[in-house]
Amino acid sequence: MVSVTTWNINSVRLRMPLVEQFLTAHAPDVLCLQEIKCIEEQFPAKAFRELGYEHIAIHGQKGYHGVATVSRLPFREISRYDWQDNGEARHVGVQLTDPAHQGMVIENVYVPAGGDVPDREVNAKFGQKLDFLERMARWADKVDQPTLIVGDFNIAPLESDVWSHKQLLKVVSHTPIEVEALQRFMDAHGWTDIGREHVPAPQRYYSWWSYRNPNWQTNDKGRRLDHMWASPDLAKQATRHTILEEARNWERPSDHVPLTTEFSL
DNA sequence: ATGGTTGTCATACAA
Numbered sequence: 498m499v500s501v502t503t504w505n506i507n508s509v510r511l512r513m514p515l516v517e518q519f520l521t522a523h524a525p526d527v528l529c530l531q532e533i534k535c536i537e538e539q540f541p542a543k544a545f546r547e548l549g550y551e552h553i554a555i556h557g558q559k560g561y562h563g564v565a566t567v568s569r570l571p572f573r574e575i576s577r578y579d580w581q582d583n584g585e586a587r588h589v590g591v592q593l594t595d596p597a598h599q600g601m602v603i604e605n606v607y608v609p610a611g612g613d614v615p616d617r618e619v620n621a622k623f624g625q626k627l628d629f630l631e632r633m634a635r636w637a638d639k640v641d642q643p644t645l646i647v648g649d650f651n652i653a654p655l656e657s658d659v660w661s662h663k664q665l666l667k668v669v670s671h672t673p674i675e676v677e678a679l680q681r682f683m684d685a686h687g688w689t690d691i692g693r694e695h696v697p698a699p700q701r702y703y704s705w706w707s708y709r710n711p712n713w714q715t716n717d718k719g720r721r722l723d724h725m726w727a728s729p730d731l732a733k734q735a736t737r738h739t740i741l742e743e744a745r746n747w748e749r750p751s752d753h754v755p756l757t758t759e760f761s762l
Numbered sequence: 763a764t765g766g767t768t769g770t771c772a773t774a775c776a777a
Contacts, residue, residue, distance in 0.1 A: 507777085508769055532777085534770065560770045561777090610777050622776090651777090708767040708777090752768080752777085 498736075499570070499598055499762045500525040503647035503723055505607070505705075505753035509533040509565065513541050515747050520548050523741070525757055526570050527593075529605035531649045533563040540565060558586040564648070566591050566605045570598060580632040581609060581625050592642075598762050599643060601731065606633075606648040615672040623669065626651070630678040637685035643731040645760075646688070649753065650724045652679045657699040658721035670720060689732030691725045691758050696738070705753045706745055713745065725758050734760045 502525040506512050509530055520528065528550065533540065537555045545553060550567040554574040557563040563586045566572075576590035587607040592600055609626045617624030654676045656662040665671040683690070696702045703719025710716055727735060737759040744754045 511769070532769095561775085612776090710766075749768095 498759055499527070499593070499601065500757055500759045501527045501529065501603060501645060501647065501725070502755050502757040503529045503531070503605070503649075503725060504755040505531040505649040505723060505751060507532045507534070507751040507753070510535055510539060510541060512749070512751060513544055515744070515750065517544065517548065518747070519741070519744065519755060520550070523755075523757065524569075527566065527568040527572075527603060529603065529647050530565045530567070531563075531605070531607040531753075533557055533565050534560060535563060552591075554589045554591050556586045556589040558584075562586050562607060564589050564605045564607050566603060568593075571595055572603075575602070576604075578632075578636065580606075580629045580636070582628070582632070583625065585609070587629075601760075601762060602642050602644040604644060604646040604648075606646060606650070608633075608649065608651045610651050611669045611675070613669060615667060615669050615674065626669075627674065627678050630675075630682055634678075634682040634685040637682055637688070640686050640728070643728050644686075645725065645727045645731060645758075647723075647725045647756075649722055650679065651722050652676065653720040653722055654679050655693070655698050655721075658702065660703070660718040660720070665720075670722060683726070687729055688726035689729055691727055691732055691735050691738055692721065692740075692756065694732065694735065694738070695758075696740070702740065703742075704740065704756060708752050723753055723756055725756055727758075731760070734762060736761050
């Protein structure tokens, strides 16, 4: 069995106590973090090692963005793509090296949020988000190994991935143009959306609730921005998928919650 | 239509 968690942690240094709480209680084999918000030298590697996560791949930058993958299973870092073509740290790829794990590739990605206005003519960040997705699609077309790609995709593609489809149609993260770009990425490899395999639409499934709504639980204006997508054959080996919604209620929480998938490898 | 919050870094920017 191999278990993998993805979690946008929104500052790994600030939230290391929550990470420790999560790892102690749930102990996934691999943890993919997004928005670590630090450079490699500032990453709390020692704390991870002491928890048994001795294998660490960090792609960081000062203050913003940044991703890291930590693991109890041995891996080798294989890639750091700049799909935005602007030097931001938004991806790191690793491959498990123990033969028992069949060379499983784990890609950890943080798709840009894309700013507020869903129009690339007036909002460059939105254009960068769309370009990022197109470059991901071109890359996915060539993927030829069993791969799991996880992370904060910053897009909620399905109607049941948001609290109100109608009210969010013009809100960045749920606009048709983004959903279509994400679909091109999906079609380029034929990924399986593991989250929706295990929690089929139209069931409620959210992974993020804004800090701007203090009554997040009562109002439940969530979105499914975080995803775990697998190559078709690998997806068939996914046995369990969990959403740790309670983590949104922890003290000084991230606005995203951890998602975990277990594979029979 | 507007503002609501958080984190980093330095008082603005990204989400």
